[in-house]
Amino acid sequence: MSLAVRFDDIRKDFGPVRVLHGVSFELAPGRIYGLLGENGAGKSTLMKILAGYEHASSGEVLVDGAPQHFDGSRAAEAAGIVLIHQEFNLAEHLTIAQNMYLGHEKRRGLLLDDAAMRADAKRYLAQVGLSKHPDTKVRDLIVAEKQMVEIAKALSRRARLLIMDEPTASLTPSETERLFALMARLKADGVTIIYISHKLDEVERITDEVIVMRDGRFVARSETAALARQQMANLMVGRELSDMFPDKAPVAADAPVALRVEDLSVPDWVDTLSFEVRAGEVFGFAGLVGAGRTEAFEAIIGLRKRSAGRIEIAGRRADLKSPRDAMRRGLTYLSEDRKGKGLHVSMSLQDNLTLMTLERYAHPLLDLKAGRAALTEAVREFGIRTGDLNSRARMLSGGNQQKLALAKFLQPNPDVIVLDEPTRGVDIGAKRDIYFLIHRLASEGRAVIVISSELIELIGLCHRVAVMRTGKLQATLGLDHLTEEELIAHATGTH
Ligand SMILES: Nc1ncnc2c1ncn2[C@@H]1O[C@H](COP(=O)(O)OP(=O)(O)OP(=O)(O)O)[C@@H](O)[C@H]1O
Ligand SMILES: [Mg+2]
Missing domain, CATH: 3.40.50.300 (P-loop containing nucleotide triphosphate hydrolases)
Structure with a gap:
């Protein structure tokens, strides 16, 4: 046998x-x-x-x-x-x-x-x-x-x-x-x-x-x-890894609200969800599978029908019709389903990377040189391992595809970034890099929302974490309350 x-x-x-x-x-x-x-x-x-x-x-x-x-x-x-x-x-x-x-x-x-x-x-x-x-x-x-x-x-x-x-x-x-x-x-x-x-x-x-x-x-x-x-x-x-998480820079008391969601409802998934995230803040979403986190954001960016809800980006009402529409208004959402929604695996690395920028800024001519520069920069910044810059996305290893997807969604320079399971499948060194990147993005004044099933990641990264259970917001925990026990208790309803 x-x-x-x-x-x-x-x-x-x-x-x-x-x-x-x-x-x-x-x-x-x-x-x-x-x-x-x-x-x-x-x-x-x-x-x-x-x-x-x-x-x-x-x-x-x-x-x-x-x-x-x-x-x-x-x-x-x-x-x-x-x-x-x-x-x-x-x-x-x-x-x-x-x-x-x-x-x-x-x-x-x-x-x-x-x-x-x-x-x-x-x-x-x-x-x-x-x-x-x-x-x-x-x-x-x-x-x-x-x-x-x-x-x-x-x-x-x-x-x-x-x-x-x-x-x-x-x-x-x-x-x-x-x-x-x-x-x-x-x-x-x-x-x-x-x-x-x-x-x-x-x-x-x-x-x-x-x-x-x-x-x-x-x-x-x-x-x-x-x-x-x-x-x-x-x-x-092949080296000593120091601290996995960067220090959390405090969010300025007068930081403007970057994203406000009021009474969002999605049939079967989300029930009157309200929250706001400020510029410079890393805001987490915890919950079990089926809690409605992904579905809420799919509804926010117009991928899913919502039955009610008001969304504001930087204080202005935003009835987003599609991910593209969301991106034009400065919000990008990196789906947890990278292969299905995040990357075009049969396209080149460069085309993947520049696609969203083109859509946002609608340049009449495709600037190949700028595209190549963007790719070289992304490969360096995200540590994408590829033997060949001209290869197609499907030739990258699994974790490197994730890094490319992340780079792609940051290309249009969004003010509000939603990352659904951003470190799934990436190695421990790259994970650390992504954590530091998230904090850099926040310290540059962006709002970063992280949906994750890894509690340690949410605790290590976020200023506040919203916990959802069966479509409802259970609690929003600030720094003093961010422990695994509290998160689990709210996520499972045993609080
Ligand atoms: N069909 C292919 N054509 C060209 N290069 C490839 C192909 N398949 C894999 N590679 C390259 O081979 C190297 C090893 O990839 P592999 O998928 O084995 O990595 P891995 O250890 O499984 O990584 P991960 O943890 O990201 O899944 C990578 O640099 C990848 O880009
Ligand atoms: Mg692999």
Whole structure:
């Protein structure tokens, strides 16, 4: 049942750019490994090679001692190696069951055995705890649900080695718990698991051993129990990381209100929400999934219908019709769903970056030189790792796509910036950079609103945090009250 793997001097080039520089290490069967490394370190690429999605340029993968050259992911799956992708790999227009059995259809004679596939799908969905009918179209699912479908699909492949590339990035704490229980069961059954995550607390909890990569190379391995979290972080970035959060500059007493929202209601989601954020303030939104935070902001920028509400930007009424309209009025909203709404992954980095500026300022001519300068600046400022400035956004590693999306939404120079889960999927060094950037933006007189599921992040960053539960504002906590206990109590209604 169990399966051992050895990477032997794996190199990988994308055109002229080498991203893996001779990686060698081995994995014993039946353990849970954490694979750590900064954005762009090569984690996903190495795992895609193991799972048959990419070929190594040189070097060898040995499975149970035998060299393997998988011709595609189906061959790897046949050998028991299954990868759950960081960027989902689901066909949006197909149903859950169709996605799970795509290319692995069950048949009865010549016909597709839909009933059997549906029944099986149901069973795996129950295992991951997703209560959706197998006939639901994937495009009707929210991000966390898509993640659960990916996991259910992997289970249905009967993996002996399961690779999870940031599986909890969009899961709630209770979904994460369920996933961890599932992982423990799989491990008990002898499945080897490779777990990639930037959430070091999770890595600490669930893995037996960690392997650290940096700049396309193997740098260290250790039993998880022997490694403090800070050591993991330092190994990843190759230097000592000092304080994660900048000092909070006080908000001037006479700072003007940058955004005022009064009695906003969104059918099914938000019930008479009012708040105001001042220039120079970092204002957080806490709450469980479904609390209505994202939906409130989607309504504010005109992506969702609101049944009531008055919105003012810099003291002037703003009935925003669309994200573009919002941007022209000086407010940008970076969606949590980067791939769907944040980036055009098939476009170049530069076009992604300059698109919003063009829309805001409506320059008649596209100034290529200025665009290139903006890109060079963004790459430097946000630490975007790319071998090639001319590549398309989809060629960036997951975390670097996030950084590009952030850079893109700041290009039009907004006065009010709304960031929905701004550090999801970014490595610990980049996270720190983003925290410092947020404070710089605020100290320049902008209002920054941060929606986050990471309480530590909200506490470390924000001057005030609004807590929502089932569409209603429960409390707005100032500096003196920003503790995990208070936030959780209001978010869960146990206050
Ligand atoms: N198809 C591709 N074409 C060109 N370059 C690529 C391609 N896929 C990945 N790369 C590059 O390879 C490098 C490693 O990327 P990879 O996705 O493996 O990083 P990662 O460690 O998974 O990072 P993250 O934590 O951000 O997910 C990056 O610089 C990336 O831009
Ligand atoms: Mg990756």
